[in-house]
Amino acid sequence: MSEPATEHVSVMPDEIVHWVGEIRPRTIVDGTYGGGGHTRLLLDVLADDDDDSAGSPHSTGSLIIGMDRDPAVIRRDDRPDALGGDRRVELFLGSYEKSPAALAHCGRTHADALVLDLGLSSDQLNDRERGFSFTIEDAELDLRFDPESGMPAYQWLAYTDETDIANAIYQFGEERYSRRIARQICLRSKQREPVRTVGDLVEICRRCVPRSKNHDIHPATRTFQALRIAVNDELAILQRTLATAADWIAPGGRIAAISFHSLEDRIVKNAFREDPRWEVLTKKPLRPTDAEVQANPRSRSAKLRVAQRTALPSS
Ligand SMILES: C[S@@+](CC[C@H](N)C(=O)[O-])C[C@H]1O[C@@H](n2cnc3c(N)ncnc32)[C@H](O)[C@@H]1O
Structure with missing residues (x-):
């Protein structure tokens, strides 16, 4: 094909x-x-x-x-x-x-x-199976450039401790609410409902990140950038x-x-x-x-x- x-x-x-x-x-x-x-x-x-x-x-x-x-x-x-x-x-x-x-x-x-x-x-952003776009909420949160090697982002979140997740979101996304977001991600894991889809992470970001003054940036933008950078070691x-x-x-x-x-x-x-x-x-x-x-x-x-x-x- x-x-x-x-x-x-x-x-x-x-x-x-x-x-x-x-x-x-x-x-x-x-x-x-x-x-x-x-x-x-x-x-x-x-x-x-x-x-x-x-x-x-x-x-x-x-x-x-x-x-x-x-x-x-x-x-x-x-x-x-x-x-x-x-x-x-x-x-x-x-x-x-x-x-x-x-x-x-x-x-x-x-x-x-x-x-x-x-x-x-x-092409990657529009691919419904890659998890790059936070508008495709039912996609698995993968975020790898090469989906055939390494670990998808949802697995990385499950294997990484809260401090390291927060540090990655802060360092690679320059997201000031990184600690809040990391806490919510890990709370879901503890409740046996780990983040799996784009929508799961978007929902957390919406709760943790106050809307920017002119609404020009989606609350999940920085976190997605950070996880993509981390998962791909960019x-x-x-x-x-x-x-x-x-x-x-x-x-x-x-x-x-x-x-x-x-x-x-x-x-x-x-x-x-x-x-x-x-x-x-x-x-x-x-x-x-x-x-x-x-x-x-x-x-x-x-x-x-x-x-x-x-x-x-x-x-
Ligand atoms: C912005 S696009 C490039 C578009 C291209 N210059 C064009 O004009 O069509 C970036 C591409 O780089 C690839 N990429 C990202 N990191 C890479 C790496 N470390 N080595 C090779 N390709 C990489 C991505 O998979 C993606 O296809």
Whole structure:
């Protein structure tokens, strides 16, 4: 049975094409392939195979390596009649942290560009079985990018003690009512009615979080973000990847990273600042235009930072 086509609209597409295209890359890692929108656009800026001035000395034919942790994404597009069927695209199931292994599999040591478009796609948000959207209340609270490995969020809540749940909700969601929420989650477990569905958690958040003044943020927003980050270990993966990316991105190569909340953005900003092998090209993060936000409201919190690998040798 074929997987449905994507509904995801790529964020800051022109900016990604501009900042990556400028260096005429020969090897690009699209670390968060998702709907494949950025990969599709980047095909147009890949160096031609006969373009000698382009790319790192280590690469061979022009290639985009698309990686995603979500098996449904790779199943959907790794087919002859989809983007994975293009000879310039290789798709891999797995975390972008494994980029060096994917490069090695393609006979390369270095990439010229890494694109990260963090968070989740509209396809995942709309999937009734993933638990990402708090409007689909009867869905199991799963929240994993890869539902075939690790622990769904409802199990994580059942195995984790109250203090650690509260700390995760505070640290990853910046939710000031984290302790109240954690207490209610654990109370339900003690009463043998553990949180299982999206609706169970939404109901707790509604009781614990006072409505924001202008009602612009749903009371469950921060808690869902926190649990998703915890279950997928998102921030640690981002941090580890950026800390070592200069080892496998060729001098002159670039990272373009789009983040959607301050915790991600801080990690990107600090990783670029702290490593002299990166020259920051965007002193301030770039934001989507008003027209893009109007056309694609999901883009409203996006921040794009770009850095270029200097010629300093790997440490
Ligand atoms: C916002 S979407 C990307 C959309 C894509 N850039 C496009 O234009 O269609 C983010 C994707 O990253 C994936 N993802 C999240 N963390 C990941 C990780 N550590 N490694 C690989 N993929 C990851 C998610 O499964 C999701 O499909």
